[in-house]
Amino acid sequence: MDTKNILKGYQDIFNEKAEKLFFSPGRINLIGEHTDYNGGNVFPCAISLGTYAAFGNRNDRKIKMFSENLPDKGIIDFSLDDLDYKKEDDWANYPKGMIYFITQAGHKLDHGFNLYIHGNLPDGAGLSSSASIELLMGTVLNDAYSLNIDQLDLVKMGQKDENDFIGVNSGIMDQFAVGMGKENQAILLDTNTMEYHYAPVELGNNVIVIMNTNKHRALADSKYNERRSQCEAALALLQTKLNIKSLGELSIDEFDRNSYLINDDILIRRARHAVFENQRTLKAIKYLKENNLIEFGKLVNASHISLHYDYEVTGIELDTLVEAAWEQDGVLGARMVGAGFGGCAIAIVDKDKIDDFQINVGKIYKEKIGYEADFYIAEISNGPSEISISKVEK
Ligand code: GLA
Numbered sequence: 001m002d003t004k005n006i007l008k009g010y011q012d013i014f015n016e017k018a019e020k021l022f023f024s025p026g027r028i029n030l031i032g033e034h035t036d037y038n039g040g041n042v043f044p045c046a047i048s049l050g051t052y053a054a055f056g057n058r059n060d061r062k063i064k065m066f067s068e069n070l071p072d073k074g075i076i077d078f079s080l081d082d083l084d085y086k087k088e089d090d091w092a093n094y095p096k097g098m099i100y101f102i103t104q105a106g107h108k109l110d111h112g113f114n115l116y117i118h119g120n121l122p123d124g125a126g127l128s129s130s131a132s133i134e135l136l137m138g139t140v141l142n143d144a145y146s147l148n149i150d151q152l153d154l155v156k157m158g159q160k161d162e163n164d165f166i167g168v169n170s171g172i173m174d175q176f177a178v179g180m181g182k183e184n185q186a187i188l189l190d191t192n193t194m195e196y197h198y199a200p201v202e203l204g205n206n207v208i209v210i211m212n213t214n215k216h217r218a219l220a221d222s223k224y225n226e227r228r229s230q231c232e233a234a235l236a237l238l239q240t241k242l243n244i245k246s247l248g249e250l251s252i253d254e255f256d257r258n259s260y261l262i263n264d265d266i267l268i269r270r271a272r273h274a275v276f277e278n279q280r281t282l283k284a285i286k287y288l289k290e291n292n293l294i295e296f297g298k299l300v301n302a303s304h305i306s307l308h309y310d311y312e313v314t315g316i317e318l319d320t321l322v323e324a325a326w327e328q329d330g331v332l333g334a335r336m337v338g339a340g341f342g343g344c345a346i347a348i349v350d351k352d353k354i355d356d357f358q359i360n361v362g363k364i365y366k367e368k369i370g371y372e373a374d375f376y377i378a379e380i381s382n383g384p385s386e387i388s389i390s391k392v393e394k
Contacts, residue, residue: 003052003392006068010054010116013066013075018054018116020144021392024136024384025050026127027177028210028346029337030186030201031303032281034311036171038231039192039246040278043285044173045201046181047210048379051119051132052387055140058112063099065092068118080112085165094130095137097165101157102138107147115140122374124216126343130166131174134158138179139384151383152194155179169225170339181383188285192248199285201380204293206332208378209349211325211361213317214371215342224339227270227311234271237262247274273310277303297333297348301326304335304345313340317369321345324364328357346378 003021010018025046032042058064061080067073076092083100085093095115103109117136121129138154141147149157158175162168176189176196185198201208235247238261244250250258255275262268280299287296304322308314314322318336322345325334330350337346349357358375365373 003387006052006054006116006118007389007392009066009068009118010056010114013116014056014064014114016056016114018056018389020055020140021387021389022053022055022136022140022143022384023050023387024053024132024139025178025181025381026121026129026132027174027181028127028208028344028378029173029177030346031277031284031300031335032173033277033303033307033335033337033340034227034313035248035274035278035281036173036189036191037169037228038274038278039248040190040274041248041281042173042177042189042191043186043199043281044177044189045186045380046177046383047127048381049121049127049376050178050381051117051121051129051136053136053140054116055144056114057144058114060112062112063096063115064112065095065115065117067091068116069123080109091133093166094133094161097161098134098137098157099141100165101160102141102147102149105149105153105157107141107145107149109141109145113144122212122214122344124343125212125214126338126340127210128174128178128338130162131158131178134161135175135179135384139386143386151179168221169228179383181381183382184380186380188281192246199288201288202291203332203348204291205351206293206348207351207354208380209347209354209357210376210378211321211334211345211347212374212376213321213342213344213365213369214373215315215317215369223313223341227313230267230270231274234262234264234267237264237267238271247271248278250275252276252279269310269312273306276306276310280306293332293348297331300333300335300348307336307340311340315341317342318345320365320368321361321373322347324361325349325357328360329353330357
């Protein structure tokens, strides 16, 4: 990414030089999908694609934001004294929500600012562009106003922004992965206890390829909320006899012995995914630590199968990419990532086979779906940070 262009963009729009520059990553998830709102484990990592912001202080109480990705929206303008959600503020509601929750928490912002945004995460691809911009805004404010907010509190405010400001009932995984990311490390997070551990992603001669269906996650939010309530309904039925707070507390055996309490085709399948995926995630991490990449890859595949048959969030585009990936030489495993219904999948692929992999999978996809898929090599990166302007300008 040419960060010089972002500084130039800021200058063109606001007629002054930017004072600070920041970056916030996107995320992928290696395994543990649709478990974060079920008290289960997730295993995501931050990636080097993400969102940049150039920042400058203002003397008044105005906030002005411009996104290079959505130039038609122009400069979005609001005041520190009116931080309510407004439909016409469009994409800027994501960062606005962070400002809202930060000031609600008692932090004082005594003047406004200008912000110029550029993101290189593919649009609507399920790589968490929203969490990326939320944590970006949190990091900018934390740094520029010396607020000293703990990183985990920023992560939680990001989720609050998503849930209570934007209105998507998502779990904590995306904001956590973005906010707590570490280079070459994935994060095992138990969403029940919020305990977490970093685990090096050592894949030998393999790399992680991100495969973008280029299908927008249309209706994803409503179907996401539907899955969530189905899991809650299954949990309520189990709770008639079991003393549990979430599906994540159940072993496979406990689920098996008690699924008669659910006794409904759809609800059993949804809950089975949540329980199995949670256990699968713990096994997968064990295999990765033991450097047993073959078994790790098989669990990655199993995750996709479960998301397809039991959770029903894959769809023809994701299935086509993943199934085509499974057929290729040098592939350890492949699965969809994020909410599903379009967006991206990942494949763990032998470095020496990457070219053939992309050509073959790309061809199968184009023939079946009618348009192209995109491929990127994932670099596992750090969480949000300031970028030194003087280094960029050198
Ligand atoms: C979306 C949500 C996350 C998580 C995933 C599915 O990305 O924002 O909280 O639920 O879907 O694992």
